Amino acid sequence: MAATSTMEHQAPGGREGRIDRREFEQILGQVTAWVDGPGEAWSEEIERSGHVPRELFEEIRRHGFLGLAAPVELGGRGLGFTQWMRLIEEFSRSHASIRMLVHVINGTWRSMNPHATPAQRERFVRPSVAGDLLIAFTLTEPGNGTGADLTSRVRRDGDTYYLTGRKHLITFGAHCDYWLLFARLEGSTGSDGTVALLVARDSPGVTVEDTSDTMGVRGTDHASLTFVNTPVPVAHRLGEEGDGLAIALGGFLTPSRISVAMSCVGLAERAQQLAVDYARGRVTFGKPIASRQAIAFMIADNEAEIEAARALTMHAARQWEDGSDRASALSSMAKLTAVDMLTRVTDRALQIHGGSGYWKTAPIERVYRDARAQRFEEGTNEIQRTVIARDVLARADQARPIEEAGA
Structure with missing residues (x-):
C-alpha cells in the first residue's frame, strides 16, 4: 500500500500519524517473515496444547508487535490506521489466537487514552501498549x-x-x-x-x-x-x-470492526493459499484437480470475493483515518461483507480438499473452525445490518424529509 510522509490527523477517527513508506515496508517485512516462520510453529504448538504459551506472548512483546498501532508518545510505533490494517491482514494469516492478541492489545488503548488522566496514562495505558499489562x-x-x-x-x-x-x-x-x-x-x-x-x-x-x-x-x-x-x-x-458507553463504543468499536473485517480478509487469504496449493498437488486421472473447471471456478470465485472485501475494508479504514462521519456505517458494511465472504471462501477451500480437509492434520480444518468466530466478534451480521440501515435512512431523511417524500 502507499504510505505518505508523516502527518497528523485531527479528525475524531484519525488520531494516529503515519510513518514513511520505507519504515513501514521494513515493519511489514518483519511481520510477514515472523508469521510465515516462527508464527507457524507457534500455531502448531497452540493447537497441540490448547493454550497460548507465556513464551509466545513474550516473543510477540519483544518484537514490538503489541504497540504497532499506538502513537509514539504512548510508546508505540505510530502507524496510521490504514497501515495498521495491512499488518492485521498479515497477522490474520496466522493462528487466530495470535491475531487476537495483537488485535486487542493494539486497540484497547483507543478506549482508554482519550479519557485517561496523566496518572492513569502512566499507570495503565503506556504499560498496556508495552505489553506489561494485559x-x-x-x-x-x-x-x-x-x-x-x-x-x-x-x-x-x-x-x-x-x-x-x-x-x-x-x-x-x-x-x-x-x-x-x-x-x-x-x-x-x-x-x-x-x-x-x-x-x-x-x-x-x-x-x-x-x-x-x-x-x-x-x-x-x-x-x-x-x-x-x-x-x-x-x-x-x-x-x-x-461517559461509560461513550468510552466503550466511541473510540473502540468502529476501528475494531474494521480490524475484524480485515482479519476476515487475511484468514480468507490463508484458506485460498491452502486450497490453491492442494489443488495444484492433488492428482486424479493423471491431472492436478486445479485443471478441473469446477475446482478452478471455486478458486476464481474465492479470489474475486477476497479482493472485493479487502477493497471495501480499506475504504472504511481510510474513512475512519480521515474522520468521516460515515466511518461507523462503513465499518459495519465492511464487517458484514467480509464475514460473509470468509464463510463462503473457507467452505469452498475445505470442499476443494475433499474428505482429507476434514481431519485435524489438515491446516484448512483449523482455518475453517477459526472462521466461524468472526460471525459474532464485534457484533453479529444482524447488528451490522441495523447500523447500516439506520445510517441509510437517516441520510435519506436529511436529504428529503418523509413529509416531502409522501407529498
Whole structure:
C-alpha cells in the first residue's frame, strides 16, 4: 500500500500519524517473515496444547508487535490506521489466537487514552501498549445486549465504588491484569449513568470461570465473571460518570470492526493459499484437480470475493483515518461483507480438499473452525445490518424529509 510522509490527523477517527513508506515496508517485512516462520510453529504448538504459551506472548512483546498501532508518545510505533490494517491482514494469516492478541492489545488503548488522566496514562495505558499489562475489554453480559441495557451496577461510597454484576464471553478475562469494565450507577437508566472502570484481576468479591474450551480460536482464554460488592477505587474510573458507553463504543468499536473485517480478509487469504496449493498437488486421472473447471471456478470465485472485501475494508479504514462521519456505517458494511465472504471462501477451500480437509492434520480444518468466530466478534451480521440501515435512512431523511417524500 502507499504510505505518505508523516502527518497528523485531527479528525475524531484519525488520531494516529503515519510513518514513511520505507519504515513501514521494513515493519511489514518483519511481520510477514515472523508469521510465515516462527508464527507457524507457534500455531502448531497452540493447537497441540490448547493454550497460548507465556513464551509466545513474550516473543510477540519483544518484537514490538503489541504497540504497532499506538502513537509514539504512548510508546508505540505510530502507524496510521490504514497501515495498521495491512499488518492485521498479515497477522490474520496466522493462528487466530495470535491475531487476537495483537488485535486487542493494539486497540484497547483507543478506549482508554482519550479519557485517561496523566496518572492513569502512566499507570495503565503506556504499560498496556508495552505489553506489561494485559487489559481485557469487559462489556458483554449474559442477559443483555452491549448497550444502554447494562445491568452490572456500582454504588459509590466515598472514594470507592462497589461493583455487583455478571459479565461473559470476555476475551483474556481469565488471565488478564485488569478488566476495562463497563457498568452503571445504581438506580440509573440509559447511557447517562454508565461508567468505565479499571478493575484489578485480584480484587475481592470476584468469581472467575474459565470458559476457554471453544470450537475455534483455540488458546485464547475467555471467561465468565461474577462480581459481588467488589471494591474499585474511584481513581480507577476513566472519564466522568455517564461517559461509560461513550468510552466503550466511541473510540473502540468502529476501528475494531474494521480490524475484524480485515482479519476476515487475511484468514480468507490463508484458506485460498491452502486450497490453491492442494489443488495444484492433488492428482486424479493423471491431472492436478486445479485443471478441473469446477475446482478452478471455486478458486476464481474465492479470489474475486477476497479482493472485493479487502477493497471495501480499506475504504472504511481510510474513512475512519480521515474522520468521516460515515466511518461507523462503513465499518459495519465492511464487517458484514467480509464475514460473509470468509464463510463462503473457507467452505469452498475445505470442499476443494475433499474428505482429507476434514481431519485435524489438515491446516484448512483449523482455518475453517477459526472462521466461524468472526460471525459474532464485534457484533453479529444482524447488528451490522441495523447500523447500516439506520445510517441509510437517516441520510435519506436529511436529504428529503418523509413529509416531502409522501407529498
